[in-house]
Amino acid sequence: MSKSSGNTDKNVTRKVEVAVIGAGTAGQNAFRQASKTVENIVIINDGFWSTTCIQVGCMPSKLLIAAADRAHDANHSEDFGIHTTTQIDGKRVMERVRDERSHFASYIKKQVDSWPENKKISGRAHINKQGLIEVNDELIKANKIIVATGSSPYIPDDWSDNLGDTLLTSDTVFELTDLPKSIAVIGAGSIGLELAQAFKRLGVEVTLFNRDKRVAGLKDDDINNKAIVCLNRELTMHLGSKINNVGTQTVEGEDMASAFIEYEDSAGKMQQWQGERVLVATGRRNNIEQLGIENLDVELDDKNRPKQLDKKTGQIGDLDVYIVGDANANIPLLHVASDEGYSAGNKVCKNEANAYIRPPATPFSIVFCSPQIVNVGMSLPEIQQDPELEYVIGRVSFDNQGRSRIMGVNCGLLHIYACKKTDRVLGASMVGPDAEYIGHILATAITNDISVKGLLDTPFYHPTILEGLRTALRDVQHKMEIPYQSQDAQEYSF
Ligand SMILES: Cc1cc2nc3c(=O)[nH]c(=O)nc-3n(C[C@H](O)[C@H](O)[C@H](O)COP(=O)(O)OP(=O)(O)OC[C@H]3O[C@@H](n4cnc5c(N)ncnc54)[C@H](O)[C@@H]3O)c2cc1C
Numbered sequence: 001m002s003k004s005s006g007n008t009d010k011n012v013t014r015k016v017e018v019a020v021i022g023a024g025t026a027g028q029n030a031f032r033q034a035s036k037t038v039e040n041i042v043i044i045n046d047g048f049w050s051t052t053c054i055q056v057g058c059m060p061s062k063l064l065i066a067a068a069d070r071a072h073d074a075n076h077s078e079d080f081g082i083h084t085t086t087q088i089d090g091k092r093v094m095e096r097v098r099d100e101r102s103h104f105a106s107y108i109k110k111q112v113d114s115w116p117e118n119k120k121i122s123g124r125a126h127i128n129k130q131g132l133i134e135v136n137d138e139l140i141k142a143n144k145i146i147v148a149t150g151s152s153p154y155i156p157d158d159w160s161d162n163l164g165d166t167l168l169t170s171d172t173v174f175e176l177t178d179l180p181k182s183i184a185v186i187g188a189g190s191i192g193l194e195l196a197q198a199f200k201r202l203g204v205e206v207t208l209f210n211r212d213k214r215v216a217g218l219k220d221d222d223i224n225n226k227a228i229v230c231l232n233r234e235l236t237m238h239l240g241s242k243i244n245n246v247g248t249q250t251v252e253g254e255d256m257a258s259a260f261i262e263y264e265d266s267a268g269k270m271q272q273w274q275g276e277r278v279l280v281a282t283g284r285r286n287n288i289e290q291l292g293i294e295n296l297d298v299e300l301d302d303k304n305r306p307k308q309l310d311k312k313t314g315q316i317g318d319l320d321v322y323i324v325g326d327a328n329a330n331i332p333l334l335h336v337a338s339d340e341g342y343s344a345g346n347k348v349c350k351n352e353a354n355a356y357i358r359p360p361a362t363p364f365s366i367v368f369c370s371p372q373i374v375n376v377g378m379s380l381p382e383i384q385q386d387p388e389l390e391y392v393i394g395r396v397s398f399d400n401q402g403r404s405r406i407m408g409v410n411c412g413l414l415h416i417y418a419c420k421k422t423d424r425v426l427g428a429s430m431v432g433p434d435a436e437y438i439g440h441i442l443a444t445a446i447t448n449d450i451s452v453k454g455l456l457d458t459p460f461y462h463p464t465i466l467e468g469l470r471t472a473l474r475d476v477q478h479k480m481e482i483p484y485q486s487q488d489a490q491e492y493s494f
Pocket residue numbers: 021022023024025026027044045046047048050051052053056057058059061123124125126148149150151170191287291324325326327332333334335337
């Protein structure tokens with residue numbers, strides 16, 4: 001895939017069938033699959049030969065949450081008649097995060113080490129005007145290019161300079177050697193919510209800011225409002241606030257400058273926050289801007305998303321260019337990066353006709369705060385925009401649900417959107433306990449076209465939190481045009 005003339009070819013240091021740029025989850029998967037049949041292949045990576053997921057993403061964040069949940073359980077057992085005194089060793093908390101991260105990274109290292117040295121290049125790739133890949137002293141001509149360059153934290157203008165060493169992002173927060181005394185978290189998306197709550201549970205003074213009155217980008221107002229109620233029990237949140245200025249100031253007697261945030265609260269009143277650290281979690285941007293992708297005739301929209309992306313294979317139009325994982329800014333989640341890398345790797349295989357191309361996954365996301373927040377399938381606004389889709393909303397509250405109450409985790413709400421006529425689940429949104437499992441069941445139902453009846457014919461063990469799912473499904477079938485069961489949606493089964 002190059003536009004090079006015979007002239008520039010003279011400087012080419014390698015000619016390859018396939019070049020993979022970026023060795024995160026998507027790139028490694030693509031390389032592994034393509035290598036099954038393509039001998040002349042190279043993978044180029046800038047930075048650590050691990051993955052964002054392991055180094056600064058899914059795994060360290062869940063490790064921090066795991067410690068936080070232990071602390072929370074210990075600190076909230078009085079109701080059960082258990083009295084404890086907890087002492088949180090911040091240094092050990094952060095040490096375990098990094099120790100376990102190294103453990104996960106060692107698997108990847110073993111695999112990457114097994115790849116031939118001449119197929120791996122460490123360095124930052126750039127695609128030049130001739131469509132050739134420049135990296136270190138190499139100029140590579142590739143017939144097919146898989147771009148898997150991932151994404152990076154977005155930091156609003158001037159904030160880096162103004163906040164200096166007090167600024168943290170998900171790229172740096174897991175390097176802390178101890179817990180801070182206080183932290184402001186800006187952004188109530190997945191990263192902000194997960195980390196704000198984890199730090200709070202670990203005894204850090206946490207204040208969470210978000211510019212709109214939404215958490216986790218929830219699109220169903222009732223679920224959003226419920227999530228705010230549940231999260232507010234623990235977290236100080238300034239939703240709908242506008243940050244006007246951030247900076248640092250020296251405090252007498254303190255070694256490190258403290259950070260400040262000047263903001264307008266949701267009532268329009270000017271306020272100031274002051275504390276040790278600011279974690280900026282205001283979204284991520286795909287690493288595509290500096291790559292020179294336009295030199296491969298790839299067109300990007302105003303948000304740097306490739307215009308002609310085939311979501312099934314990552315291919316761009318009919319070019320021999322594939323953009324997979326976070327790099328295409330389609331669905332920046334781990335399982336999607338993994339699937340897209342796998343599909344692109346298969347597509348560029350010589351025996352591509354026989355290659356298995358995975359279908360795009362049913363939309364599905366989980367935020368691992370407590371209670372968890374889950375979205376599956378179509379969102380409510382998407383359904384409402386389609387007049388053909390006659391829908392009902394099956395509902396269950398977890399505030400009084402049997403097992404949830406037993407466990408003391410009874411805050412939550414599930415909405416299931418289902419088609420009145422086809423008896424199929426279209427989507428769901430939930431905040432509540434065990435949402436990760438309920439989400440998986442609903443994703444399975446949508447992916448495999450299982451009817452609401454089919455779901456209700458499945459046994460639900462008693463007493464489980466999953467019985468809440470059955471209550472919502474019964475509510476769905478009760479509201480549909482084709483009810484087939486007589487059980488009352490609100491029936492108590494104990
Ligand atoms: C804090 C956090 C928590 C998360 N939690 C979850 C979760 O719980 N569940 C979930 O599903 N997802 C989660 N995610 C998202 C998930 O981590 C990403 O979607 C996934 O890791 C993206 O993989 P990738 O292969 O596209 O990119 P990456 O793994 O980032 O790989 C991209 C690679 O390309 C390299 N690169 C970039 N530019 C160039 C260049 N020009 N030349 C050469 N190499 C280059 C980069 O250095 C990097 O090594 C989380 C993310 C974060 C930040």
